[in-house]
Amino acid sequence: MLLSINNENKQHLEILTFQSESVIADFCKLTSQFLHHGPNQKRYDTAAQKLEVDVHVIQNCIYGLVHLLMLACKHKLSVHDFKDSVLALGFTNEQESVLTHFYESQHNELHSLIKPNLDEPHYYDMQWRFEVQLGSRSLLEQVTPLVVMNLSLKTTDGKEKENIEHHLIQTDPTNLLHLTNELERALSESRSRHSRKVENIINNL
Amino acid sequence: MMEIQESYRDSLGLLNNTSIFSENLVREIVENCCSVLSGKTQNSERIFLKSDIEIQEVHAALLYTFAEFIRNNQTKEDYSIFLRNQCNLRNDLVDEIEHYYGKWNGLIRIQLLNIANHLPHVTDLKWKIDHVVKSNSEETSAGLLYRITLNTETFDEHLQKMVTKALEFSCTSEELQDLVYKLKESVRHLQKLRADN
């Protein structure tokens, strides 16, 4: 699929189409710095001087690149589709290969940045231990098999901070079997025909 | 062997006094003891309306000895030996009380078992599969998301009753696979330990 990019954005990126590959690579570097450390006015100034354009043009160009990347990530664009989209913006093959390479290198990182962070506990880890209670103060001789679990859940609050909560819970063999069977059923349900059908329908939306 | 305080033995010895303890009364007292210990009832008004001090003493001693013997995992034969040899009770009384001991042993054990175990106990779970169609950060579908709710049970000291709490979390297919794998590992372990096969 091709990205549909509005005209304003196109204008911002237009300047790049006239540049050599090395300049584009420099822009890519600037963009990556922008993503990691925010804008760097000084370097924009020097770039503007070199290319003999206004600083705004440089800035807009960087923003345009970031926007392009974000859009591509949101749509989970494959490398191939990204190539086509870039070519459609009027870049040459050589320029496109630089941009595509950049997209490839940044793809995963960008993806983790825009991951949904709805504030809900998410499975992180589980550890278990099997124990048999052989006696307690109130019942000296007994055989009570128990499985103690440490369920770690991850919550991400608004500021990208990860919290890991530990829940100590226990259960008995009968219930353990039940839990396992139920969860296995859930897993196999997702592979069932019905579920796949739904998935196909949604993917084709 | 366990030692029972002499005062309790003396109290139980009172049961030999037929002028106070008719057959019916003994039965009533023992039955009440059992149902109190097994958590069925708390009040014991019916007997104690006409309460003699002896009845109260016997009642307390029965409560104590039942609890102590069951705590030590003694059989009803052990208990009857205790009643016969250490409290010198009549045979018919011993048989009667032994019968109740045998009958209620299990239920009282359950009460003893239910003391001081604080971890929430998982008894059930609910799951649903969500298909994320679109989110503010992703235009296309992001695949499956499982939402799992574990039902855990704990005893609320404040309310003095058991409460069910839900432990909710979500996970992706891979994470669920991981969880199931770990659970299955534990189940396999248990099955390996099981008596035969």
Added chain:
Amino acid sequence: MEEVDKIIIDSLKHINCDIDEDINSLKQFEPDLVLEAISSCLAIINPDIQVIKKLPASMSGKIKLASNVAQQIQTIGFKGDMGYQTILYSNEVEVRRVLMFLIERLPKEASPITTIEPVGYVARIVKDIEDSLKKSLNSMWLPTALLHYGTRQISDNIIVNSLGNSSELNSVNLILPSAENREYIPEVPRQCTKKQLLPSILFKPADFTNCSNWENLVQQRLIKTDITDQILDETSNDKYTESTPIESEKVEAPNTLKTSIEHLKIKKNELVALQESVNGLEKELKKIQNENLVEEKHLKEITHNAKILSTTLAVLYNEENKVKLTNSIEKAKNRLVDLKKQWDEVQSPLLEEHIALKSSVSSESIKNQNDGYKYKNLKQTYANLVRDFKEKYLLEEKLVEKCKELGNKNNRAAYTKRILEIVANIKKQNHEIEKVLLDTKDVQKDINSLTGQIDRSFTLSDELIFYDCKQDETARRAYKLLAALREECNGVLQAVSDMGQTERELRNLEEQIESEKSKGVKEKLEKIQKDLDEIQKEIKLLS
């Protein structure tokens, strides 16, 4: 076949089938016995099936039962021909086939190696763990709402499915009822909450603040009794002061009554005050008297002392007396030394004795203590031994039972022996078969060489005569004769081999006839005819 029969009969006996000792082949099986054998097997294979082990008297009943059983066998998966006749008109071969099938289907002995009851704490615990795991893994999941305090009881064992009811170990100080406190102490179960009861009975609380539960109760009741006492006092006071005639006035003039009561109260108070002052004064008087007595005693003592002093002073003024005194003092000193020596003499043995006794006492007490320990230990070991004995006794009982059960299983060795015998037999037979095969091969070889010889001699003579017959007339005739001879010979050979074949066929047919005969179709038909007749008779009787 004999061996197979033995095995079958043995297995049947093993599943409690009543077979006479002198029956040792399936030939001797009567229809009743066949039915019993088959139905016993069925009952074990599928306990749900209802089986009848005796044939009913009436023919129709017999057929119905037999065909029922036959059908059940077929539902288990028996492939062969099976009908009511198999049971009623037992045919050795068929019965053998059916019984073999059924015995194969018998469930194997529950566990091949019977688990030996473990002895000792650890082994027992391990077994308990295994058992409880097995039970809880095999039992169906149930929602907690259906469970009794999160547990369920499965044959003596308690399976824990939830410990959600488990409260803290929270104990309070309980007060046992006794004659002194019965007034204000509630019975034991009411001194604490439901969940506190068991812990409180078993353990004294470490935390004394928990006693507050019943303290309040006690206080409330105490106050109550105080109040009643007060009220009682007042009313009794009233009765005292107001004698009967005034009671009538009480109704008419409550005011005067009140005032008079107040008046009386005031008076009473005054009286009390006066009495108190009198008491105080009396006490003071006594005090003063006591002081007086003490002073007098003091005075007497002082005068006595003064007298003694004056006499001694008088004596001391005399010199002689002084010397006498010093002498006597010296004497007394000497005497003191003597006495001390004497005393020492007496004392030292006594002291020694004392020390010896002391040490013996202490050693005795140590011994006693040791004995006490020993006694305690002995008691402990006795208790342990009793416990062990009990366990061992139970174990023994179980083992004896198992031993009894095992008694029936001794035929395992017999089986293997028999199987080995069979294997040996089969080997022997195999050997014989091989021998026969070798023989036939030899014969075949002979035949082949003979035919080859014939062929060769014919061709040889053929060639010889053919060579001669160009010149010789007789040779030509001889050749013709030779050709004829050859033809004839071939015919004879053919006939011989044909004969062999027919003989073989004949034997086959004979075998077939034999087997058909053994099936006894004719008899069967006759029997069936008879059955039919009988059934018809019964029907007639019924109609």
